[in-house]
Amino acid sequence: MTTVSAPRDPRPDIEELADRQQHIVTRRQLLTVGIDDMHMYRQTRRGRWQRVLPATYALVSGTLTDEQRRIAAALYVGRGGQLTGPAALNWYGFRYAPKVDRMHLLVPHGTRRASAGHVVVWRALALDEHARDAGLYQICSPARAVVDACRGLRDLRTVRSVMAEAIQRDFTDLHALDEEVIRAGRSRTALVRQAFAEVLHGVRSSPEAELRACLSASRVLPEIIWNPRLLGPDGSRLPTPDGYLPDAAIALEVDSQEFHLAPADWRRTMDRHNELSRYGVLILHFPPSQIRREPERVRRLVEDAHRSRRASGARCEVLVGGPSSTENDKKGPFLTPQQPGRRSIR
Incomplete structure (x- = not known):
């Protein structure tokens, strides 16, 4: 009599990957280790996993940390994405950065990825040459992140606070900020240019x-x-x-x-x-x-x-x-x- 062994639970195959990515994985990664769509569906329906973004899963339940959300955003947009804007400022530790739920990522202009969930995709002709490697994702330089964040603000007081803090706490210098203001041109930069002019004249808050x-x-x-x-x-x-x-x-x-x-x-x-x-x-x-x-x-x-x-x-x-x-x-x-x-x- 031939004994048929029970199918092996595929989850142990992804333990190392899950540990490395703080339990955030993509559908492609799951398929690579032998986990099919039906198993993903069942685990998600039972509440053991959660679908964070399209084709991106958290192998845990409950509220995700900011780091897990950053990893999920980077896995979703793919290689080449760079975290910028308020989320990047929060990563650097800016005290006056606005608290936002959504994360902005720069991607190459030809990338075919749409904004979804907590991810806002910004297509750029030129990515940040001074971006920093955070392991599983890239973070724009403080100067680029400051200008990108301030371009999305409508409150001059907050723009002033962010711009002044960048210089006051030595996150960046005026040369780098100057380059980013020039790069941004006239696109939603009226408040940015006003606050930068004040910083140039010595204002630090x-x-x-x-x-x-x-x-x-x-x-x-x-x-x-x-x-x-x-x-x-x-x-x-x-x-x-x-x-x-x-x-x-x-x-x-x-x-x-x-x-x-x-x-x-x-x-x-x-x-x-x-x-x-x-x-x-x-x-x-x-x-x-x-x-x-x-x-x-x-x-x-x-x-x-x-x-x-x-x-x-x-x-x-x-x-x-x-x-x-x-x-x-x-x-x-x-x-x-x-x-x-x-x-x-x-």
Whole structure:
């Protein structure tokens, strides 16, 4: 009598693949190891697996992690796809990146893949030459991801925050951002170009940009230097204020509550205040909420202080040595706004 053995469960054949891809696999991979469509259907219907994207399965139930969703997106679009936009910024650890459910992937222009599920397919004539390899997928460079993310935003405050954070935390530099703004051209880049122009002038946060916009409407104040490199009379480095009016020795500080919750942060702010004050600098502090809700009052306070200091002949020993560029001064790199032979702010 011939004994017929029971069919072998095909799942052990994909254990290594599943472990390597965090339990995300494609239909083609399943077929390669001998698992047919009927078995995929049964496992999915029983709730043991789940269909994440067309022809893309998670061999687990429950909510997927962000990493599993990134892997699924990359497997779905195929080789050559590059994660960009807000999802890429979240991967890098941007604090002010918008939280979105959908993931944007750049693919070669001739790729025949449509957007589906949580994946938005962007066809591009040129992919990012500086993309980073994350193992199972590629991540666009921070500069490309910043510009791509900001092109999809309609809120100038968020665009400012993302653009400023990219420089403030040294995710990228102005040269790289400049290249990406030029590459994007005029396609949905009005807010991008406005925020980038502010960064070029030294602004390093969204509240700073709002203060700059508030004070730029003044007919009294002279040009304000943003994030200057200040020196003492002996050439020693001094703390860098957010803005500075050299003719009246007035420093402007935007004090966000989130950076003053810890005692150490508060002491650091006081030390900066005292260090500038002992050289004769007047420091004016403004919370972002006041700049946003009472711009006329903020502008009037600065104008009155400037007028009073000028009338009293206030003297100060502080020298302006140029833009700040050190992490100790809480600022990122700063470049000359225009380079010979090229423009990105049009």
